[in-house]
Amino acid sequence: MLENVKRTRLDQALDAVNTAVLIIVILLIAYPLLFVVIASLSDPVAIYNDPLRLWPAKVNFESYKAVFDNKDIWQGFFNSILYTTIGTLVNIVMTTLAAYPLSRRDFYGKSAFTFYFVFTMFFSGGLIPSYLINKQLHLLDTFWVMVLPMAMSVYNAVIMRTYFQTNIPQELEESAHVDGCNDFQILYKIVLPLSVPIIAVLVLFYGVGHWNSYFHALVYLQTRDQFPLQLILREILVQNQFKDMVGATMVDERFSERMAVMEGIKYAVVIVSSLPLLVIYPMMSRFFKKGILIGSLKG
Amino acid sequence: MRQQAIVGRPQPDNRPLPKRGRLHEAKRKLKKNWMLYVIIFPPVVYFLIWHYWPLYGVQIAFKDFMPARGIMASPWIGFDHFERYFNSFYFWRLIKNTVGISLYGLLVGIPLPILLALMFHELRFKRLRGLAQTISYAPNFISVVVAGGIILFFIRPETGVLNAIVKAFGGESINFLAEAKYFWHIVVWSDVWQGVGWGSLIYFAAMSGISPDQYEAAYLDGANKLQRIWNVTLPNILPTIVIISILSMGNILNVGFEKILLLQTGTNASASEVISTYVYKSGIQGAQYSFSAAIGLFNNVVTFILLILVNAFARRVGNTSLW
Structure with missing residues (x-):
């Protein structure tokens, strides 16, 4: 990139092509999301018969009403919020506890601990042994199986450690030490307040991970009341199962119309389930670049 | 980079301490x-x-x-379980699908984010760039289940968006999900949709870090835009490309199976059964714990070896490595 130089004809042509192609690519990436928004606000039958629209057809909120009337979705939403908040809290605490000592130059045994953590990134027991161990711990089908087995990720701990090392002056910690702070007080009173950007990024990464995961719950949970939203979504979106949902909205109509209403509910449920992310995403996006930049600097 | 770091560090005192002294020091x-x-x-x-x-x-x-x-x-x-696995008729099918989907994914999934990052980098309108980047990251934050749902909105027979387009051009409706030959494309290109923007971020960050002096020097030497991209931008982001590639090569057997499991149907199983979905089905659903653990272990060992091989190769050829 050069900003203030005379561009040749070729350069100008390239810039024009680049801008045009980029706009098309971005529209292609955005279209599926846009389509769901449009479809969810449309009359289900109209969108079912003609999905190629750039504006909602006969705007109505019937699909949303059907979603909000459904007990399973509320329960799932509530469960997911619980798993996500508690899970993320545990993640942040554990990641900090691992990252801080590793960031200290005078921590004796640092490389041994690092190896102990990093080794698990490259070699793991796999699904079945983990399953058997959670079973042996009597965690199957409990709240804690959604939190404890994923208490932290090594990758994020490495990101955090690198942040501590590069963004917090060593002198600050040393002078606090001289003033009589112990290691825990240094972490709590000096390091953490200076680490808001990295904590924000990790909250986003961990939080999105908890909110979005379905496979873990699929393996470890059996009671329907405990299902996170993603498992309920799986039934609706992929397996086409609507418990008491269609009966409530449709009484005596033809099959294809009933199908159309089901599809309308699917669009609305996608939007509703993504709402928390839509709220958090813009708030966090200013931290992204920083977070990923730190992540790419391996230590 | 590693080499320099070692040279630059002050040499440690290599004289061995007396045994009791060392223990004392550690204490x-x-x-x-x-x-x-x-x-x-x-x-x-x-x-x-x-x-x-x-x-x-x-x-x-x-x-x-x-x-x-x-x-x-x-x-x-x-090794009974391993023998049973290697001799079973589905062994080669699992390997073929797992490696096939992975390699196909690497083939498009490594270059496209680099290309997108280049396009962002060359874009002259800052505001448009910010907006475009934010939009391009968004699909990355959608859950697998929702992504699977959106894929189905697009590919379902008769009333899906793709079939509406096919029919608008006078074609016949296609049941994309039911036919095995479309499965790999569906998985790989929906991954591109979700991941290309987010994947470009790391390259874009690397490109932003390149000193403007290098571009100016190239410009003064008469290099046009393409030459500047080829001779300045790409060499500068090469280490990043190598690291990302090593990591993805190492994961060839760990294809993103959560989406595959969702989209799998009886009719496309010949193209969609991969090692991880098989482990889940036979192990958790079928309760064949030992057999499935053996398959999982085989997976891990191969992944580990691959990672070491690719890393050694990159270190020798490109002077970049993970460790």
């Missing part, structure tokens, strides 16, 4: 920072229980695991 350091060990204790315990204990449990791959007797007391049977 002193442990005592001085004892609280750091308290702090790191919870993560250590977590990894012991949920990462190292399963590693120990991997031994059931060589045993005939009986739930009533537990991991320890179940009888050893050697």
Whole structure:
């Protein structure tokens, strides 16, 4: 990139092509999301018969009403919020506890601990042994199986450690030490307040991970009341199962119309389930670049 | 980079301390920072229980695991499960699908984010760039289940968006999901949709870090835009490309199976059954713990070896490596 130089004809042509192609690519990436928004606000039958629209057809909120009337979705939403908040809290605490000592130059045994953590990134027991161990711990089908087995990720701990090392002056910690702070007080009173950007990024990464995961719950949970939203979504979106949902909205109509209403509910449920992310995403996006930049600097 | 770091560091005192002195020294350091060990204790315990204990449990791959007797007391049977796996008719199908989807994914999934990052980097309108980047990251934050749902909105027969387009051009409606030949494309290109923007971020960050002096020098030497991209931008981001590629090559057997599991149907199974979905079905659903653990272990060992090989190759050829 050069900003203030005379561009040749070729350069100008390239810039024009680049801008045009980029706009098309971005529209292609955005279209599926846009389509769901449009479809969810449309009359289900109209969108079912003609999905190629750039504006909602006969705007109505019937699909949303059907979603909000459904007990399973509320329960799932509530469960997911619980798993996500508690899970993320545990993640942040554990990641900090691992990252801080590793960031200290005078921590004796640092490389041994690092190896102990990093080794698990490259070699793991796999699904079945983990399953058997959670079973042996009597965690199957409990709240804690959604939190404890994923208490932290090594990758994020490495990101955090690198942040501590590069963004917090060593002198600050040393002078606090001289003033009589112990290691825990240094972490709590000096390091953490200076680490808001990295904590924000990790909250986003961990939080999105908890909110979005379905496979873990699929393996470890059996009671329907405990299902996170993603498992309920799986039934609706992929397996086409609507418990008491269609009966409530449709009484005596033809099959294809009933199908159309089901599809309308699917669009609305996608939007509703993504709402928390839509709220958090813009708030966090200013931290992204920083977070990923730190992540790419391996230590 | 590693080399320089080692040269630049002051040489440590290599004289061996007397044995008692060294022990004393270690004791002193442990005592001085004892609280750091308290702090790191919870993560250590977590990894012991949920990462190292399963590693120990991997031994059931060589045993005939009986739930009533537990991991320890179940009888050893050697490599029986592995033999059964290698000799089964679906072995080659699993390998073919897993490696095929992975390689196809790498083939488009490595270059496209680089290309997108280049396009962002060359874009002259800052505001448009910011907006375009934000939009391009968004699909990355959608859950697999929702992504699967959106894929189905697009590919379902008759009323899906793709079929509406096909029909608008006078074609016949296609049942994309039911036919095995479309499965790999569906999986790979929906991954591109979700990941290309987010994937470009790391390259874009690397490009932003290139000093403008290099571009100016190239410009003064008469290089046009393409030449500047080829001779300045690309060499500068090469280490990033290598690292990302090593990591993805190492994961060839760990294809993103959550989406595959969702989109799998009876009719497309010949193209969609991969190792991880098979482990889940036979192990968790079918309760064949030992057999599935053996398949999982085979997967891990191959992944580990691949990672080491690719890393060694990159170190020799490109002077970049993970460790």
